[in-house]
Amino acid sequence: MQEDTLQNWLKHNDILSHIDTKSLQIFINQARLQTFKKDEPIFIQNDVSHHFYIITKGWVKIFRETLDGSQAIIDMLSSPHIFGEKSIFTDRRYDYNASATNAVELIAIPLDLLKNEIDTNPDFAHAFMKMMATHHKKQENDLEHITLQKAPERIGCFILRLIDQHQTEKTSSINLPYDKTLVAARLGMKPETFSRALNKLRQDVGIEISGATITIDNISELSRYACGACSAEFPCKS
């Protein structure tokens, strides 16, 4: 791929910017740009893992799937995130499926490079561990939410985190980042339940919904509603 594009990505990525300058050229040489169409699989669970990926465009669905076809979405990831990196410490197999939910563009980098960088560059290793800890925390949150919160509360929490990310000052109008069906699955509920729960949320805390756009007049009321059943204080980060 083009060196300037890749360099740009590597330098502005939270974790990968810590790569040793000597290693950088090797990363650039071995990195490959890949594109995926909607619903195209990127890798599947138990595949032997060779690469990890940096997302540059689109949304990637991280999920598990049972024999009967039902799936549990573990995460939905977009632009600066990386995925598929965890297996370097265990069995060299991906422990989840990854697939594109729309037009996706990825940088694929061999895991061996990552492993080598971790082993030889303490600064990088430290950044990597920090990232793992953050991921871990995020998952603890997901687990808490799914056990403790009801459907409308989970949606409210999801919206609050969206607002927080986009820092939309007082405008407080946001778009769902992907299909409602996917948001539903991400929150561990069926599309029908999502639709009804969103309606209940509108009635209970006065938000407006028009297609994928949601407008919130009163954020504090929303957070009182959603965060009441959550251990985190006010704006439930991450």
Next chain:
Amino acid sequence: MQEDTLQNWLKHNDILSHIDTKSLQIFINQARLQTFKKDEPIFIQNDVSHHFYIITKGWVKIFRETLDGSQAIIDMLSSPHIFGEKSIFTDRRYDYNASATNAVELIAIPLDLLKNEIDTNPDFAHAFMKMMATHHKKQENDLEHITLQKAPERIGCFILRLIDQHQTEKTSSINLPYDKTLVAARLGMKPETFSRALNKLRQDVGIEISGATITIDNISELSRYACGACSAEFPCKS
């Protein structure tokens, strides 16, 4: 605390055995043995974190709690496990509660030592990352189970993992490691639901239950029942 006891623990712990010999004495000097009674809190969420802990005796409950008192159990940990270590990479606050579920004995070690060891000993850092990756994987499993499996299946899966841990050859008779109420909470359900679901499991796959002791004649039938709604193959490890 007594040096031989602590040395023994440090040397036989998966992660901590990688401590540099030069550091070991410092760890020993600063480590403290602590005991907790049933239901005694070890630390609570958002406390500023100073120590991490190695469990030497008893069971520790790792959980989140909402304002209204309902709690989500994130993990139940026992002997060689460590906990409270994650915050060194983020905000130096514990991101969950920990409390003793019975008579618990812990080795408390300052987090600064851990951080220093990670920063200066690549071998240790590597072992530490491996542990984080394993934890992470375990949590992905929990998340999958709670979204995809019904109560009796989750219990079946729990039993299978117990059997797997204890390697009880063909005997296939095990004891629940802690109160049924706690097992229920660990699996994200109410005690009443647990009781009924366990009964359903008995009817469906012919296991015997007598108090905390469960006897399984036909493990493969149990795993067919429980693992059908799980993405992992046969004995769902971890």
Next chain:
DNA sequence: CGAGGGTTTGAAGTGCATCAAATAGTGTGG
């Protein structure tokens, strides 16, 4: 304009929670 997927709505069913009460089990002091 028409096809097809995404979304909503309705009706009915299932699983789990809740509340209440009975029963089994455990540890204690006598």
Next chain:
DNA sequence: CCACACTATTTGATGCACTTCAAACCCTCG
């Protein structure tokens, strides 16, 4: 070793949340 107190567990009855199945609606895009 027994009786009591207290807790853990089970059982029953009922309600709620979410799912399922089915159909309508809407919206986009060719």
